[in-house]
Amino acid sequence: MIKPTTPIKAESRNLNFFYNGGNHALKSVSMPLYENKITALIGPSGCGKSTFLRCFNRMHDLYPGNKYQGEIVMHPDNTNILEQGVDPIEVRMRISMVFQKPNPFPKSIYENVAYGLRVRGENNKRMLDDKVEEALKGAALWNEAKDRLQDLAFNLSGGQQQRLCIARALATDPEIMLFDEPTSALDPIATANIEELMSELKQKLTILVVTHNMQQAARVSDYTAYMYLGELMEYDDTNTIFTRPSRKETEDYITGKFG
Amino acid sequence: MNTATTMLEQSINLTISPRLAKNIRRNIKERIIEFMLMLAALSAVFTTLSIVGVLLYESLSFFKTVSVVDFFTDTQWTPLFEDAHYGILPLVSGTLTTSAVALAVTIPIGTIAAIYLSEFASHKTREIVKPILELLVGVPTIVFGYFALLFLTPILQKIFPDLPGFNMLSAGIVMGIMIVPYIASVAEDAMRAVPMSMREGSYAMGATRFQTAVRVVTPAAISGIVAAYILGISRAVGETMVVAVAAGQQPIVSFNPMESAATITAFIVQVAMGDLPHGSIGYQSIFAAGLVLLMMTLCFNILGHMLRKKYHERY
Numbered sequence: 334m335i336k337p338t339t340p341i342k343a344e345s346r347n348l349n350f351f352y353n354g355g356n357h358a359l360k361s362v363s364m365p366l367y368e369n370k371i372t373a374l375i376g377p378s379g380c381g382k383s384t385f386l387r388c389f390n391r392m393h394d395l396y397p398g399n400k401y402q403g404e405i406v407m408h409p410d411n412t413n414i415l416e417q418g419v420d421p422i423e424v425r426m427r428i429s430m431v432f433q434k435p436n437p438f439p440k441s442i443y444e445n446v447a448y449g450l451r452v453r454g455e456n457n458k459r460m461l462d463d464k465v466e467e468a469l470k471g472a473a474l475w476n477e478a479k480d481r482l483q484d485l486a487f488n489l490s491g492g493q494q495q496r497l498c499i500a501r502a503l504a505t506d507p508e509i510m511l512f513d514e515p516t517s518a519l520d521p522i523a524t525a526n527i528e529e530l531m532s533e534l535k536q537k538l539t540i541l542v543v544t545h546n547m548q549q550a551a552r553v554s555d556y557t558a559y560m561y562l563g564e565l566m567e568y569d570d571t572n573t574i575f576t577r578p579s580r581k582e583t584e585d586y587i588t589g590k591f592g
Numbered sequence: 593m594n595t596a597t598t599m600l601e602q603s604i605n606l607t608i609s610p611r612l613a614k615n616i617r618r619n620i621k622e623r624i625i626e627f628m629l630m631l632a633a634l635s636a637v638f639t640t641l642s643i644v645g646v647l648l649y650e651s652l653s654f655f656k657t658v659s660v661v662d663f664f665t666d667t668q669w670t671p672l673f674e675d676a677h678y679g680i681l682p683l684v685s686g687t688l689t690t691s692a693v694a695l696a697v698t699i700p701i702g703t704i705a706a707i708y709l710s711e712f713a714s715h716k717t718r719e720i721v722k723p724i725l726e727l728l729v730g731v732p733t734i735v736f737g738y739f740a741l742l743f744l745t746p747i748l749q750k751i752f753p754d755l756p757g758f759n760m761l762s763a764g765i766v767m768g769i770m771i772v773p774y775i776a777s778v779a780e781d782a783m784r785a786v787p788m789s790m791r792e793g794s795y796a797m798g799a800t801r802f803q804t805a806v807r808v809v810t811p812a813a814i815s816g817i818v819a820a821y822i823l824g825i826s827r828a829v830g831e832t833m834v835v836a837v838a839a840g841q842q843p844i845v846s847f848n849p850m851e852s853a854a855t856i857t858a859f860i861v862q863v864a865m866g867d868l869p870h871g872s873i874g875y876q877s878i879f880a881a882g883l884v885l886l887m888m889t890l891c892f893n894i895l896g897h898m899l900r901k902k903y904h905e906r907y
Contacts (some may be wrong), residue, residue: 392798397714426798436793439812449797452807501797 335570337555342368342509342539343389343414350384353398358384359562361403366509368485371540372532373554373571375547377586381563384544385533386511389414389541390428391421402505407509429502430511435494436519437501439488442469442478445486445497450506455570464504471537472500472528492523499530510534512542516549528553559583614677647886650879657873663880669859671874672866678877680884682843686760686853687888690835693764693849694771698824701768702775703817709776709803710783722780728773737837742767745838747826758840758852767834771827775820781817783809815900820897826889832857856885 343366348360358381366372372380380473384393391414394401404413407427414424429449437445444451445534446465455461465482469475478489486497496513502510516524531540531553544550550557550571557574559567559582567574567583578584585591640805655663658678666679705725745762749755755762786809794804810817839889841862854862860878869873 391794392792395792395795422798423802425796428794432789432793432796434789436787436789438790438793439814448794448799448807452799453802488839498793501793505797540854 334573336473337367337370339368340449341365341408342354343405343407345385345388346406347402348385348388348415349402350381350388350393351402352384352393358563359388362560362563362565364558364565364568366539366541367556368539369535369537370555371535371542371553372557372558373550374541374560375545375579375586376560376566377535378545379592380533380560382444382560383513384563385560386513386541386543387414387430389509389511390425390430392430393440394421405575426505427507428509428511429574430513431495431498431502431515433514435491435498437497439482442486442489443482443496446504447457447499448501453505456529465500468500468504469559471503471534472496473526474500490523492519492526495519495523495527497528499534503534507538509539509541512540514543514545517545525551547575559586559587608800620869638894644886647879647883649884650876654873654876654880658866658877658880661855667845669803671877672696672863672868676873678880680856680881682845683730683854683856683859683881684854684884684888685845685847686835686839686858687829687848689847690764690767690831690839690855691759692763694768694828694831695787695821695825697765697768698775698828701817702772702824703779704818705776706774706779706817706820707805707810708744710780722777722798725773725776728770731770733770733831733833734837736766736770737763737834740834740838752850755850756840756852758833758838760839760853761834761849763837763839764849766838767828767831770831771824771836773823774827778820779817782813785810785816800850817898819905820900822892823898825892825896829888829892830857834863836861856881857875860885 344364344466346363347364348359349357352358359550360387361379364372365590371445374385376382387403388401393401401415403415405415405426406412407414412419414428416564426449431449431492440448443465444574446468447455447461450461451465469478473494477493477498488492489497499510515531516527519527528549531542534540535555542550542554554571557569557571559564559578559580560576561582565589567578567580574583575587579585581592628835654829661676663680665679665681666677668677668679669682670677687733709722713721740762741758745755745757745759746768748759749757790808790812791804794808799807836858840857841854841858842852842853843859844851846853860881863874863878
């Protein structure tokens with residue numbers, strides 16, 4: 334494996350996860366997220382990759398009965414963010430998320446992007462204006478949206494909506510951004526835009542992306558993890574995974590013999 | 593091109609095989625069923641239309657004696673007196689005031705209850721609280737009327753010593769409580785229909801439950817919530833027993849809830865239960881009053897329909 338040039342931003346250590354009802358969805362997963370790198374999670378449906386991603390912003394807390402076991406350590410705080418004493422809201426303020434289907438709020442484009450700042454109590458108009466512009470530029474949506482900031486977000490196309498969701502997540506300056514199959518509802522051109530955007534974003538933050546699309550993992554990521562039935566089968570730099578995987582299962586999956 | 597021509601030529605010699613022919617018996621059966629279903633659906637339409645018809649017909653003969661201008665401008669409603677006046681305004685003011693009091697009670701409580709049930713209550717709590725809330729719907733309105741008159745009014749009189757025994761405040765408050773389950777139930781359904789992905793989006797931004805409920809879920813469900821309010825308004829305007837029992841029977845133009853007043857519905861009950869001869873002008877006046885009532889609820893329904901269209905949800 335090519336040694337990364339950057340420190341570890343977060344890492345899971347022996348992470349187990351149980352859904353309400355006892356389904357053991359993650360089995361002792363340990364892997365790092367390197368700072369300013371893109372880590373991709375691949376694997377067949379139901380292998381636990383989305384479950385794993387959603388542990389990072391404590392999304393599972395929204396539903397009763399879910400149980401984490403093990404650690405996700407965030408640096409430089411050196412804190413296990415799954416600990417009881419950790420406030421999930423604080424975690425989500427620093428680790429933001431982009432969903433599979435664009436899910437803008439029933440508000441204007443401007444208010445969608447300003448949402449994260451507003452829930453943090455920021456109401457200074459000039460501050461919000463600046464942040465919204467910066468975030469929309471960061472999500473490559475500024476040119477299309479600058480003349481219609483007060484339009485309802487639903488009036489944007491699917492690809493634009495997804496970039497709006499990225500802008501929304503960017504506006505609060507997160508340290509880690511989670512992408513849960515961000516392009517699976519988009520056409521190829523919109524997909525290319527989002528992928529390009531992700532490559533630019535990693536200058537500023539750390540990215541974890543779940544994808545069903547192996548070409549996408551190969552194109553955008555620096556590191557790739559292959560998961561199967563809740564276990565991490567293989568983790569390596571992307572080039573190695575796609576050219577010389579060390580496990581037969583990984584090779585079968587990426588060559589399309591399986592999955 | 594070639595194939596198309598061949599197919600055309602062939603189609604000339606085609607016959608319908610008996611195994612594929614239309615089954616007449618089945619078709620007739622279907623038609624009969626369809627007709628009966630249509631009759632059932634139309635029965636509601638016919639009832640509504642005949643109610644409107646009767647109201648219009650009887651009101652028409654009423655308006656032959658009383659001018660429309662007097663009806664809408666006269667401030668006295670004394671159809672049963674020697675010196676009869678037929679001004680609908682006192683009844684309209686009574687109806688609007690009691691309804692306004694009811695809405696002032698029911699909209700905040702109903703909305704908060706809906707937000708609680710949809711966004712905060714655990715599954716278990718919701719399963720217990722919602723049926724109890726809906727039980728309120730089953731309580732006969734006359735019970736609410738006497739609850740207002742004999743329970744709430746004495747309490748209110750301790751706070752406001754000048755409050756008369758019959759007053760719009762007490763009737764309005766109880767009516768509001770009575771409508772809460774309607775509003776809470778419809779608004780909660782609308783809020784629960786908001787997709788989970790939208791809530792997750794909000795939580796992922798670091799929002800609290802309350803922020804998510806108020807800033808994301810409520811605006812997303814606004815059309816259903818407005819529909820719930822409209823339903824509540826129609827209920828309040830049309831409510832009869834509570835106001836007839838607790839608000840009094842004196843038709844005076846007043847928007848002060850601390851006074852007693854008659855509403856349109858209370859007047860209709862009063863006359864319908866009295867011994868006015870059919871066809872007399874006093875008897876016909878209840879149809880004119882009923883027509884005004886119908887117009888008012890119709891206006892609110894149209895308004896609600898327009899609001900719903902304007903804020904139609906798109907996820």
